[in-house]
Amino acid sequence: PVDLAVIVTPAQTVPGVVGQCVDAGVRSAIVISAGFKERGQEGLDLERQVKAELGRGSMRLVGPNCLGMMNPWIGLNATFAKNIVQPGNVAFLSQSGALLTAILDWSLRERVGFSAIVSTGSMLDVDWGDLISFYGEDPKTQSILLYMESVGAARSFLSAAREVALSKPIIIIKAGRTEAASKAASSHTGAMTGSDEVFDAALRRCGVLRVQSISDLFYMAEVLSKQPRPRGPRLTILTNAGGPGVLATDALIAGGGKLAALSSDAEARLNALLPPHWSHANPIDILGDADPERYAKALEIAIDDPAGDGLLVVLAPQGMSNPAEVARRLAPYAKGYNKPVLASWMGGRDIAEGEATLSAAGIPAFSYPDTAARAFDYMSAY
């Protein structure tokens, strides 16, 4: 039996093709074709015909009016995008094909991997609840990201989300927070969006984390694909610059995180290593003249300290700092410590090489340390 049919024929022909698939015992189908409910009454009629055909058997259908789906672990690219994403552990489900193509292109540059990418389209059959349940049980998937414009069948979405969020983070961005945006969304998909406050409250009860900006959604894809989740909210910040350390602390606390209190052992080791006027606390300010050697030794102490649930290393380019070399010294700590390691190499030209080294090592390198601190909060607070 055929596992999957990909249907890319004119809308009027789709009900017939779906019917043939049902008759042939095809198990599932993706309808990429557009021209359904987003085109008005005629399209709605076509959808009804498709539903009737589906009702005759057990075939499930993704779409119509979607970009398709990818499963990079088995090399499946059933979309009309030319490149396939890298394999990873994040499932990304999106009601916007354009957002998917953008994140796909971005992920190739940032080396972010996915367990699956699904463009949901009109959700004539397979909907949020189905997808969340499916990826909740998928062993390759460790977290699920959603871009949503319309909720669809709310009850099935919420009950699936509640169950899956117990074991895997679900992170969502929902367009149409404001009335104006909601109107724009409705003209775009033909779907109505509900009250945003009600939705927000429902998500909180389910344990789903909602983010408000595209950058946060992309960053979550990056950190969850590259680093383990922290066991608690305590972050250790290591920096060669006081100001950026303070701004990272502001963001950390505002997002619900905590500064790890250095263990006395770690503090003693840092005292032995660092000039006397280091900060003597977290953020560990190893001072503006820190060279790669000082960074490397402080790094080892900071990551070893069991008082911290995660480590953020900040570097601002200064006279002695050598951003590329510090990145090489940080790279080996990317894995094996069972706590996330994040980095913020600040600047432009001088830090580009170091940034590339971090990215290749699987350490998310943020342009701004406060953004990194917020990402840590999201990781621990979902």
Next chain:
Amino acid sequence: PVDLAVIVTPAQTVPGVVGQCVDAGVRSAIVISAGFKERGQEGLDLERQVKAELGRGSMRLVGPNCLGMMNPWIGLNATFAKNIVQPGNVAFLSQSGALLTAILDWSLRERVGFSAIVSTGSMLDVDWGDLISFYGEDPKTQSILLYMESVGAARSFLSAAREVALSKPIIIIKAGRTEAASKAASSHTGAMTGSDEVFDAALRRCGVLRVQSISDLFYMAEVLSKQPRPRGPRLTILTNAGGPGVLATDALIAGGGKLAALSSDAEARLNALLPPHWSHANPIDILGDADPERYAKALEIAIDDPAGDGLLVVLAPQGMSNPAEVARRLAPYAKGYNKPVLASWMGGRDIAEGEATLSAAGIPAFSYPDTAARAFDYMSAY
């Protein structure tokens, strides 16, 4: 007479050198040397000696413990940073040397220009109030950005800010919002930070715009250096993708902006140009199959429309979109319309060339359309 002395000698020698400068009639000095109040009592004594020497004449002094300052319009680089920034219209004043080196490095990559860069250091003499008044009258400066850890002389800061903010945007990020961060800041500079709520209220009364993240501060440097300020809050969004348009709208409204209502003339011209199922409203969704020609023609209509105070062009890479070519068609609109033009080319590899074209043309190119919409809000709402 000597205009400026740059003092980079050990801290104990600084009072003597300052005294010699005063005697020689030097008009101003920058003390880059560290080792003053941030080192405790001994440093405080040295500061008192410097003050006493300054009291004998009229020389003004920036620092100590600072990176120095730059004025790229006259080619002055009185810092220990190796590269000088590009000339522009933004004055950037920072109490963190590391943040300055980071923004400097970043600005060279992003082609952001400055009228001046000043590292304030300990503010033994020249303080926030002096600097704001000075750059408020500087004809090269059209906006002032501040990174602040401690307010110093609050009265002089607030009265200078109130006066200057009437004619030039002042945008500030203040570290130490939270208690934990405030403690970190105090261990870093030796300065105490005050109540954040009081400070916030004072800023609002002065018309100073406060941002909460480093990224927003850098983005403001970029948009203010490259584009004119909008005359009002009405943004026109042109996009080839519905979802990103909706998310940009959410951010716009949440930040206090408004969607421009298209003029009937613009709508008629768009009706003649676009496929019948375009959005028929702002955001102007020119649809996923938009090619460069359709983009170019819609652009001209959108920018001509007097109903909008600014334009945001969004592109998500799709089959027909050709991000590089659309960027070339957008570039000529960077100047001459007396309204800001912002862009968001979403993605990674496929949009890199277009991003570079936009940047070279002076159009800020954001990775995320909602970030761009927020920057527009900041520009109009300062």
